[in-house]
Amino acid sequence: MNRSCVNCLKTMLIHLNFLCWLCGAFVVAFGEFQMIHSNFASLITTFWPIYPANTLVVTGTIVTCVCYLGVLGGMRENRCMLITFFVLLFILMLVELAMACVFLVYSREIDTYFEKDLMQSLETYKQSSPEGNKTLKDDFDAVQHLFQCCGVHGVADWRGNVPLSCCTKDPCNILLQSNWQEGCLVKVRDWFARNYLSTGAGVVTMFIIQFICLSITIPLFCHFSRHGLGYQ
Template sequence: MNRSCVNFCKTTVVNLNFLCWLCGAFVVAFGEFQVIHSRYASLVTTFWPIYPANTLVVTGTIVTCVCYVGVLGGMRENRCMLISFYILMVTLMLVELAMALVFLVYSREIDTYFERDLMQSLEIYRQSSPEGNKTIKDDFDAVQHVFRCCGVHGEADWKGNTPISCCSKDPCNSAFPTNWQEGCVDKLKNWFASNYLSTGAGVVTMFIIQFICLSITVPLFCHFKRRGLGYQ
C-alpha cells in the first residue's frame, strides 16, 4: 500500500470516528434531555434499563469512548489503539444487534409488563392519601392530560374515584364531569414505539458508520503491522 493510500485511509478513519464521536456526544446530550424532561418514567419501572432515554445515554457514552480511541489510534498510527478500537467496536456492534433481537423477540412480553406497570401505578395513585406518592400522581395526571385519556383501559379503572386530569370538557368541578373515555395504555405504547423508532434509526445510522470504520481500519492496521509501525 503506497503512502497516499495510507494517508487516505488514515484521514478517512479519523474523520469517520470523529463524526461517530460527535454523534455519540449528541446522543448522550439528547438522552440526558429526555431523562430530565420525561414525565412518564416513574409509571413504567419493570424495563427501565431499556427506557429510550436510558438507552440513549448508555449507548452514546460507550460510542464516544470507543470512537475516541479510534481517533487517537488513526492520528498517531498506533497499532495498539487500532486493535483495541477494532475489538471494542466489534463488541459494541454485537451488543447492538443483540438488543435489536431482544426487542423483536420479546416485544409482546414488553407490552405485558408495560400494561402491568401502569395498572400498579394507577392502584398506588387511587389508594394513596392526598399528599402521598406525589411523583406518580403528577406523572399519571400529566399522561392523562397530554394524551387525552383516562385510566389504563378506560374511566372504569378508577372505580368512581376519577381524578380531575381525566376531564375533557369544562366545567371539571361539577358533580358529573365529562371525562375522556379512551384508556392510556395504547396511547402510551404508541408514544414509546415512536421513541424507539427514532432511537433505532439513530442506532442504525451509527451502526453503518461503525461498519465503514471497521472496514477501513483493517487494511490500515495490516499496513502498520507489515511496516513494523505503531508501537512507538
C-alpha cells in the same frame, strides 16, 4: 500499500470516527433531555430498558468513548489504540445486534410490562393518601393530560374516583366533570413505539458508520504491523 493510500484511509477513519463521536454525543444529550422532561420514569419500572432515555444514554456514552479512541488511534497511527478500538467496536456492534434481536423477540412481553406497570401505578395512585406518592401521581396526571386519556384501559379503571387530570375541560368544573373515555395504555405504548422507531433509525445509521470504520481499521493496522510502525 503506498503512503498516499494510507493517508487517505487514515483521514477517512478519523473523520468517520469523529462523525460517529458527534452522533454519540448528540444521542447522550437527547437521552438526558428525555430523562429530565419525560413523565414516564416512575410509571414504567419493571423492565427499565424499554425506557428510551436509558437506552440512548447508555448507548451514546459507549459510542463516544470508543469512537474517541478510534480518532486518537488514527491520528497517532498507534497500533495498540487501533486494535483496542477494533475489538471494542466489534463488541459494541454485537451488543447492538443483540439488543435489536431482544426487542424483536420480546416485543409482546414488553407490551405486558407496560400494562402491568401502568395498572400497578394506577392502584398505588388510588390507595395513596393525598400527600403520598407525589411523584407517581404527578407523572400519571401528566400522562393523562398530555395524551388526553383516562386510566389504563379506560375511565372505568378509576371506579368512580376519577382525578381532575381526566377532565376534558381546562379549567375543569368538578360538579359537571366530563372525562376522556380512552385508556392511556395504547397511547403510551404507541408513543414508545414512535420513539424507538426514531432511536432505531439512529442506531442503524451509527451501525453502518461503525462497520465502515471497522473495515478501514483492518488494512491500516496490517500496514502499520508490516512496517513495524505504531508503538512509538
